[in-house]
Amino acid sequence: MEIEFKNLLTADEYKQLMQVYGKQDETIWQANDYFDTPTFELRQHGAALRIRQKKEGLVLTLKEPKDDGLLETHVSLSEAEAEELFKYGLIQSDAMNEQLSRFNLTASLEHLGRLETTRFETTLKDGLLVLDQSHYLGVTDYELEFEVQAFEQGQLAFTQLLEKHQIPRRETKNKIVRFMERKAVSR
Secondary structure, three states, X not given: OEEEEEEEEOHHHHHHHHHHHOOHHHXXXXXXXXXXXXXXXXXXXXXXXXXXXXOOEEEEEEEEXXXXXXXXXXXXXXXXXXXXXXXXXXXXXXXXXXXXXOOOOOOOOEEEEEEEEEEEEEEEXXXXXXXXXXXXXXXXXXXXEEEEOOHHXXXXXXXXXXXXXXXXXXXXXXXXXXHHHHHHHHO
């Protein structure tokens, strides 16, 4: 289970937080390639499927809404397995196919596009602070994520963090949703 709070940032707010908490040379790069059926069947269930590419390798992740957070199913992929998903919409993992079977997909999966992120992470007293600069489908956005263990305590700490830096609370959808909404408009 992942419990996190999110807030979109302006470019200036992002720069301000990076000056306070981090350094550009401490960032990591990652890419997310998103998959769904042509009619966005996973999205209709509030779920999303991605391959995340980092220096350490490739991980296929299915995110599904659950209680106050997201249930994440992760499977490591080889280059060949990733290529099968990109080209043919096929997943070799029995565990992932079992999770996906609950959605009763009526069409094959297809690659929808890529989102690249420069990420900075640091541990604070009440949780993990993550600052992201993301590029996808002609858009650049900035986001603060605050990952916590307990919802209520985390929500309070997140609110205090925003107030401390005079950043207004903004309704923020997760990256996958922002990407999918942009993709749906461009079809």
